[in-house]
Amino acid sequence: MARKSEQNDLGLIGSFTESGKLFMARKAPNVWQKLWKRITDVWGQFIGSIDALIGNRFVEFLDKVVPTPLRFLIPFLKDDLGIQPPSISSFKGIVVPEKNETKEVLKEIIVEERIGTIWQIKPQFLRYQCQESNPFRCEFPLETVADNPNNKYCKKCNFPATLPPEVKVRGRRGVYQVDSYIGIRGTGRLYNATNLSDGESFLFKEYVIPKKYFNDQETRESKQNFESSSEIKLLDGRVQDSRLVTPIEAIADSREERCYVILPHTENTMTLADYLATHGAMNSWQVKSFLNQVLQTLESLHSQKYRLRSGVVAAGLPHGNLTFYSIAIRENFQGFTVYLNDLALWEDRFYPPDSQTHTYSISRDLEDLGYIAFYLLHGGVIDLDNRSYINPSDVDHWVAKVNLGLKKFIQNLLGFGETRYASAEIARRALLRLPIEREALIEFAEQQEEAPADKKNKWAWLTKKVIAIFVGVLLLLGLLLLLYWWFTQPPKPANLNLPCCISQISDIPAGNFTYAANKNGTWTYTLLQKNLIAKGRTLEDKLQESQPKLQLSYQPIDDDQLVSDKLRSSKVDFAISSVITNSGGDFITQDIAYDGLTVFVAFSYAQRNNSLPTALQGRLTFEQLRQIYTGEIINWRQLGGPNLPVKLYMPLDKESIQIFEKRVLKTATAIAAFQNLAQDGNNSITKLSTFDSLRQLIQDFEDRNVGSISFGSISQVFGQCSVYPLTLADDRQSFVSPLVMQTGKAVTPDIDLCNEKGNYVQNYSAFINKSYPLSYPISVVYLRDNRRTPIAERFVSIMRTEEAQGLLKQTGLIPLKYPIKRLNAEK
Known part of the structure; x- marks a missing residue:
């Protein structure tokens, strides 16, 4: 290759680069190229902003929470905390100076030598009589192999030739x-x-x-x-x-x-030198993006521990070979991605033994990077007008339009700024704090320096980044609120399409069948209590009348366990229960209605201003109920009520007791305390039927000045205006009332339940959606056995008609859906 005249004049400039010539500062690309580059880099700015925000906050957080003895485990805090991991002082053939030597070593390197280093124009192997004075970069070794693939040495100077195609290693x-x-x-x-x-x-x-x-x-x-x-x-x-x-x-x-x-192959990459030859100088935003990526990679290299193939563990490893050819760049939609190649650890093993020893360090890496960033702003290292090197120490050699913050940052990297960065991690954090907007106009450094302090815009803090973060936080909060609302909504019932009438149910098995339920439970009351659906008539009578083929015999049983045993032994065909557990998967359960427990206190019209509903504001939490029914609260004053002793009642219905223990008491300790109070002879909790407790509560309050409380099925308590069903709240949940007015308004203690009869109803939606904390289903339970007669399935089909659901509603139970069409038609 012929040398350029400029190279002859400048001495070291006359040495050859990879492409045979030295890059010089030149004009930037045209406007359309700049516009396209800006469009493709938008995403990079966003990523950099987020990275800066998260990175700084994360480091500050770790600095606070990590104990001092363990901070050496966090590589990216080592410089801030003054903790250095063990490092090797040298590799064989490559000297790595200690930190206290680094500054002195770097001071001795003049700018011409540094330029020669980062452009890799140092001649090699001059003992060979190469006509290009550098056989390693000569074309004749390649031509030698092209002439004859078997030639291993250059035909001109006998230097090792290139490898021929298809050679195998x-x-x-x-x-x-x-x-x-x-x-x-x-x-x-x-x-x-x-x-x-x-x-x-x-x-x-x-x-x-x-x-x-x-x-x-x-x-x-x-x-x-x-x-x-x-x-x-x-x-x-x-x-x-x-x-x-x-x-x-x-x-x-x-x-x-x-x-x-x-x-590894890095597709579509080019060296940094080739990138400059194609695109020209970088602007301030591009240089910041370049520095950010290189510093991020250097941060990992400098701070992590590496194991070499020999087994040696190296920490604080410098790159040592940052040049315009060891750095590769790949353009993408975000702008570009920067790769670091050719670490000095292996790249410089092949300099002649008598050549000068190379000196590497972390500080040297940062300073080399500063020189590279400076020349990226120019697009080359030579000023053609003055035929001299562009020197970053000369204030006249800086690009006219450059972000002031970036200029000071590069000067700090080079070592003659206001500060010096001790590590790549510290340098990168300082870089990410520079507010360089991609689309914003780059102000002249002189204008920034001369801007008077009293003219600062008070809204200057309201940057695009702040607005983006604020909007992002609002969107995140909105999403969290939406998720909270979604997961706290009660489950919606299925859109049931029930058949009209009991008589429409066919395929009723012939024969007499028996079914069972708890003797004192809800179903016994619902089925056998007269006058609930018609004067002198029971639900059992009505079902027999509507479906004569249904021959069922009801068997009330005192113990729920006996009901399960009779099902397993096939002594009964099915059962109706709310508490039978399907242990072992033996049973099939199908719901036919809903019920629920209600906790009630006396509601005296004569003393309503001093009554418990008014004092309690008509509500209790499960925690308060636990304290009451385990003996912790013995006077209503402990809950802010009147000075009345607490008298406890409970129903005879074992199903209700089991549900109360499981839903309200919850813990084994509370259940044991409750059962101890309920033991016969203890007299702490009185067992009465629901109807007897209704009368007893009002008498205790009006005649004995005692504040009594009990619980029982809502189907039996509803409509009894001498007591007030309290609004309840499960732990950490909202209050739900068992009763509501026909208008949908909640029932409160200031409403006279006796005078308002017919104007309030059970809270159907709360029971059906199971948002009322003590709601439970009334279920038909039968054995999972295909050999048995399907009487249970037919009974379920009957009870799931509009007619039967209306009858169940008249008895006080909650239908599977509301409103009931047939019932509305009758009204």
Whole structure:
């Protein structure tokens, strides 16, 4: 290649780069290219803002909560906390200075040497008589192989030639075949290669160890050191950051003066130098995005612990080779993604032994990055007008339009700013705090510096980022409220489509059948109590009249366990219950109605102003009920009521007691205390039928000045205006009343239940939706046995007609749906 005249004038500039010429500052792309680049980078700005917000807050949070002895476990806090992990001071052949030496070493490097380093224009292997003065970057080794693939050395100077196509190299993970030559990158040659075992494509990089520079012992040591340090993995076994490209495998050729690394393919990437040649200088936002990605990768590299192939554990590992060719960039919709290649750990193993020792450190990485960022703003390193290097220490060499904050940040990286960053993590946090808006106009640095403080806009804090975060928080709160409302809504009943009439149910099995229920339970009252549906008539009479083929014999049983036993032994065909558990899956359960427990106190019209409903505001919580029925509360004053002793009653109905224990008392301790108070002879809780307790409560209040309380089935209590059914709330749930007015308004203690009869009803929706905390189903229970006669199924079909549901509603039970069509027609 012919040298340019500019290179001859500038000495070091005359050395060759990868492409054969040095990039110079040039004009930026046209307006349409800029517009397109801005459009494709919008997402990158958003990601950067969120990353900055979360990252800073997260670090502050960890700083507060992590105990001091354990903070060494958090790599990205090590610089802030002053805790350094163990590190290796050097690798064989590559010197890594300690921190106290770093600043002095860097001061000795002039800008021309630094430019030569980041542009990789240092000549190599000058002992070969190469007409280009650098055989490693000469084209003749490639032409030699093109003429004859068997030639291993350059036909001009005898330098090791490039690898011919289809040459095969065996590694630990397979055999790799070289497909095509790509070019030079850093200190090695790049090829496309394929793993013949699975056909996967890789990048194949070749390093040479020329015999004119390395004797046999030095060659063996170089190969050994190369293999032992060219494969690095995180010590904790996590997958390596994909933006730090590290060798998949390192191979030292035992027969040739060459070494190889197998690298993953990064599709559609180009070197940073090629990117500048195509697109020109970057603007402030692009440079910030570039710095953010590189610092993020360096943060991981500098702070994590790595295990080398030799087993050596390395911490505080510098990159050591940040150049315009070791950094790759890939354009995407968000802007671009930056990759770091060619760590000095293996890249610089092949400099001649007599060459100057290279010095690497974390500080050197940050300073190199500062130089690269500075030249990205220019699009090159040479000022063509003045035919000289662009020097960041010269204030006149800075781009006219640059964000002031970014300018100060780069100066800090370079080491002559207001501060110096101790780590990549600290530098990145400082970078993310820079408010550089992509679409915003970039102000002149001079204008920012001269802006008077008294003219600051008081709304300056209201940035797009703040607004976006505020809107995001509002949307999140709205979503949480919506989810809370959704999950706290009671389940909606199925949209039942019931047949009209009992007489429409056919296929009634012939014969006499028996069914059972608890003697003192809800069904016994519902089925046998006269005058509930017609004067002198019971529900049993009405069912027999409506369906004469139904021959059922009802058998009341005192113990629920006996009901289960009779079902299992087939002594009864089915049962009606609310508490039989389907242990073992022996039973099938189908609901025919709903009922519920109500807790009630006396409602005296004569003393209503001093009555318990008024004092209690008509409500109790389950916690208060537990305290009352376990003996913790013995006077209503303890709940803010009148000075009346508490008298406890409970029904004879064992089903109601079991439901009360399970739903209200809940814990074994509370249930044991309740059962102890209810023992015969204790007289702490009096057992009475529901109707007897209704009379007893009003007498206790009016005649004995005692505040009594009891509970029982709503189907039996409804319509009895001498007592007041209290509104209840399960633990941490809202209050639900068992009664409501016909208008939907809740029943309160100021309503006279006796005078308002007919104007209030049971809270049907609360019972059907099961939002009333003591609601429960009335169910038909039968044995899971296909051999039995299906009388239970036919009985369920009968009870699920509009006619039967209306009859059940008249008895005081809650129908499966409301309103009932047939009942409405009768009204």
